[in-house]
Amino acid sequence: MDEAAILPQYKLFIRPIDLRELRRDIWIDDPIPAQLTIEGKRLDIDIAYRGSHIRDLAKKSYQVSFYKPKKFRGSKHIHLNAEFKDPSLIRNKLSFDFFAELGVLSPQSRHIFLNQNGKAEGVYLEIESVDENFLKRRNLPNGSIYYAVDGDANFSLMSDLDKETKKSLQLGYERIVGGPENDYFLHEFIFNINTLSKSEFEKEIQKYVDIDKYLRWVAGVIFTSNYDGFVHNYALYRNGESHLFEIIPWDYDATWGRDVNGKIMEPDYVPIDGFNTLTARILYVESFRKRYRLLLEGIMEQHFTVENMIPKVEKLTQLIRPFVSQDPYKKQDIDLFDRELSVITNYIEERRKYLYRKLAILD
Known part of the structure; x- marks a missing residue:
């Protein structure tokens, strides 16, 4: 999904009776029928709100399922994220692209401009769904994919939510790809x-x-400072050929110096050695810990630098700025949007200082 010179225009049409049903209870996951026109092609879809706490915000995020045709550009589903709490609207994409640069499987994404029933809804981030088509597009072996749906996806036998022993080793996960026979391998892994x-x-x-x-994923979480990244905000893919698990990042808007509420995040908020049971056990092993330290040092030399990242930030912000000024939910905050370049720059500079100071604990 390469960015175009201008944002693709998505036109969403929902019958008033269906729109009223969608808005009747924002916490219901049942989709409603709609039509979506993408660059001149009209598609029949099902649409529903997505996310948890973000459903309560003025600008809604959506999950789109293609109905007729069943797939569009090789996808059964896409996600349209409002990025409402992120003043820059780019942190999610910046993070996904950064993970990909580190060699981590990551969703593709692009900014689009959404109109609903002729009314501007503003700038959205279209995100690729992590499912069987995600694997097919990358010529990856079939396997199982599990979504980490809450904090119990912490690789522990103890619940992160109620601090008691888990009643199931699958607690915190929802299987998206693969049959029930794959659950055994997840249980064995956690055990x-x-x-x-x-x-x-x-x-x-x-x-x-x-x-x-896994260490590259940990590094990505550490550099972007996704506080929830270690126990949530990821998908788990078990490669059907290697039989090994790897992690795919998800929901990375609360990163690059801002937290889940859009507030400034201190550069030392997420510790260099992360937090979950698997990361703790891996970094306890001297050979793995040395690999991790070398990996961090290499990324700080080549990738996590102002010189590498800020041109990417500038390109994204310049692309979407004319459309942010047309976004009914964001146009009044255009001055805040313009200051985000300095916020992200400062975050990178200060995060680098923190990480360099903390490298010694990995010796």
Whole structure:
């Protein structure tokens, strides 16, 4: 999904009776029928609100399912994110692109301008759905995909939510791709993370998770400072050929110096060694910890720099700025939008200082 010179125009048409049903209870997941015109092609779709706390915001985010045709550009579903709490509207895309640069599987995304029943709804981020078509587009082996739906996806035997022993090893996950027979491998993975002895762990854990890709994902979370990234905001993919798990990032708008409420986040808020049971156990192993430190140092030399990142920020902000001024939910905050370049620049500079100071704890 390469960015075009101007934003693609998406025109959404919902019958008034269906729109009233959609708005009647924002917490219901049942979709309603609608039509979506994308660059001149009219599509029959089902549409529903998406997200949790963001449903309560003035500018809604949507999940779109293609009905006729069943697929569009190889996708059954797409997500249209309002990015309402992010003053820049670019942090999610900036993060996904950054993860891809690090060699982590990551959704493609692009900004679009949405109109609903002839009325401007503003700038949205279209995000690729992480499903079987995500794998097909990348020529990846079939496998299973699980969404981390809440904080219980913490790789622990203990619930992150009620602090008690989990009643199920699948707590916190929803299977999106694959049959029930795949659940055994997820259960085995979680169980072994928590029960392998110190002497067994280094050798045995490599039979379950791709260590290099896991460390690259951890690094991505650390550099972007996604506070929820270690126990939420990801999908788990088990490669059907290697039989190894790897992680796909999701929901990265609360990053690059702003938290989930859009407030300034301190550069030391997310610790260099992260937090979840799997990360703790992996970084306890000296060989893995050394690999992680070298990885961080390499990324800080090549990728996580003002020189590398700020031109990307400038390109995205310049692309969408004319459309932000037409966004009924954001146009009054255009001055705040314009100041985000300095916010992200300052975050990168200060985060680098923090990480360099903390590298020693990885020795």
